[in-house]
Amino acid sequence: MPPTPPFDAHAARRLRTALGMGPEHVAYGMRVSYGLPYITPDHVIAWERNIMAPGAHELAALAGVLWCSPCELMGRPHTLREHRAARGLSAEDVARAVGLELLVYARMEESGEWRGSERQSAILAEVLELPPPDFITLTGLDGRLAGLLRSAVTTRWQAYVRPVNKMVPLNRRVLESTLQELHRYYQGQMAATLTWADGSATTEASRIGRDFLDRIVEHFWARVESSAP
DSSP, rough: OOOOOOHHHHHHHHHHHHHTHHHHHHHHHHHHOOOOOTTTTHHHHHHHTTTTTTOHHHHHHHHHHHSOOOGGGOOOOOOOHHHHHTTTTTTHHHHHTTTTHHHHHHHHHHHTTTOOOHHHHHHHHHHHTTOOOHHHHTTOOHHHHHHHHHHHHHEEEGGHHHHHHSSSSOHHHHHHHHEEEEEEEEHHHHHHHHOOOOOOHHHHHHHHHHHHHHHHHHHHHHHHHHHOO
């Protein structure tokens, strides 16, 4: 049985209440309009109380009854399957769009390892409306991006604007500002490590610098978000 998609119980209750519907109305709509004869008001109540979570087909039907998109009923998606479910797409839809055999795509979803080509990755990002951080993570590029960012902050950041921009299509001004700020912060920590006479202060600055490099991708996205116009 496939894992259930993330579910926002509070959103489901809020949307139902806003429509003036009771759990029995929702259950009836899912049975009659979406071919789920086993759904009862108890299912709806259990979902809204976080006792149970709807499966992918149930989530899509619930969204239809509540006149919303599946993504409005989901927590933040993390996996390829969750992003697909959030868009109300079937595996066949995505496989066809990116040009993969259904079985091949399904195996990628199951393993959590996307292995499509660069062109297929670009189509995937468009079809699933992936934010850049999610696209990088889902396509397995986190490690490569981290390597570029570490080089940018430890050497000359200007030399890495183009390679990073090729991987992450951002506004160039935002990207340049982000790399410059990350570089300035890291170099400041290293300067402190070299010049502080107090041994404990030097050790602390060195630790902060190492931690910064370990979390460089996280710092990058946080800075991009704060710098975006």
